[in-house]
Amino acid sequence: MGNRRLGRKRLMSLEKRGTPVLKSELGMGAGMSDTFVRANKYRDGVFQIVEIVLDLGTAAAAIASFGANDTIGVSGQSGAIFTWTESVFGYLVDLEMLVLEIPAGGDDDLHIYAHSTAPNAAAAGNGNTNTSVDITTCKKGKSHSAAVDGDAHIAAKEFYIVSDGSDTGTYTTGKLLIRTTGFVIDENAADTFV
Numbered sequence: 001m002g003n004r005r006l007g008r009k010r011l012m013s014l015e016k017r018g019t020p021v022l023k024s025e026l027g028m029g030a031g032m033s034d035t036f037v038r039a040n041k042y043r044d045g046v047f048q049i050v051e052i053v054l055d056l057g058t059a060a061a062a063i064a065s066f067g068a069n070d071t072i073g074v075s076g077q078s079g080a081i082f083t084w085t086e087s088v089f090g091y092l093v094d095l096e097m098l099v100l101e102i103p104a105g106g107d108d109d110l111h112i113y114a115h116s117t118a119p120n121a122a123a124a125g126n127g128n129t130n131t132s133v134d135i136t137t138c139k140k141g142k143s144h145s146a147a148v149d150g151d152a153h154i155a156a157k158e159f160y161i162v163s164d165g166s167d168t169g170t171y172t173t174g175k176l177l178i179r180t181t182g183f184v185i186d187e188n189a190a191d192t193f194v
Contacts, residue, residue: 095159
């Protein structure tokens, strides 16, 4: 076996895309699984970053908003966009939502909440936890982030999107990027920091 060099172009490609994460690994609910475009994770030192791209305007399902403080998704089905697991996300410290395409057809005042169980779409979803990322009046390129409070996500591990405005309807457009940052405790952590 020879010693192979990793070219600059290949390294940049790997760093840019990371490792693909399957929809099944994210633990998405049936009410939001058709919004899945792609997900990738990559490491930056002790931090593990996961990026999830969602398309609310997918033609594969009727993703809708149902009124103020209700969970978005396919009516009556689980609205989870991801379910926290240590192996995929590490221990969360930060959560961010970026607008890649402005949501239209449904409400554009969106929030991410977490709870021990994800509510079904069209059910009340606000106020379940103090972990929220708010995008008020979506604009392309707009983002908002929030620190995740300690180990709260271990108890409140189901993350979902709630519409805060009163607009109802089925989304025709709306691409979002959800980015989580967590830290990973390696098995040989004692050796890592020596």
